[in-house]
Amino acid sequence: QVQLVESGGGVVQPGRSLRLSCVASGFTFSMYGMHWGRQAPGKGLEWVTDISYDGTNKYYADSVKGRFTISRDNSKNTVFLQMNSLRGDDTAVYYCAKDGADWGYGPRGGAFDIWGQGTMVTVSS
């Protein structure tokens, strides 16, 4: 079945780095854009970044621009989130999600149709 499994979360000190991974299965990974979103404890959802199906285009929320980097390895069905200069307000459950449209085009492009179970990132000294 279609599945996304995140890993790499944990407790990290402010200013340090962490790299999240998300392994996809059950669909043709190289046909779909991928997103990272997050949810701070007790708060709502926030889109963080996304990457096109071929890795050519990447977009970031202002809150992480210059600190976070998204990448993907289509040979390994994996999308990554490199998080540098972490701050307390980056504490959240981080979710990877599949874009709803193949090749990024169509009415589902930009909607997140499959989500992983999430991985918790805690930034604390």
Next chain:
Amino acid sequence: DIQMTQSPSTLSASVGDRVTITCRASQSIITWLAWYQQKPGKAPKLLIYKASSLESGVPSRFSGSGSGTEFTLTISSLQPDDFATYYCQHYDSYPWTFGQGTKVEIK
């Protein structure tokens, strides 16, 4: 950035009730809007895309409508499994943003 505002923030309802949640965009997003359901400790689930298209496998009691800046999610007859938090999300232009959520509670 486009701001998304949901109302109400909390809604108390009974099984069988018709429930409507509103989502307003700070500028026109045409129909580039999705709705999600999230239960505690779980990932969100896509319900509706392009404002009114029902995601495959989602019960037909869920429906979406609207265009431009005002949108609604309607549950025609609330079921026990529907008590959850609902989010709207626009995908008109970057950055994508979500509403703050509407929690549907048991009355």
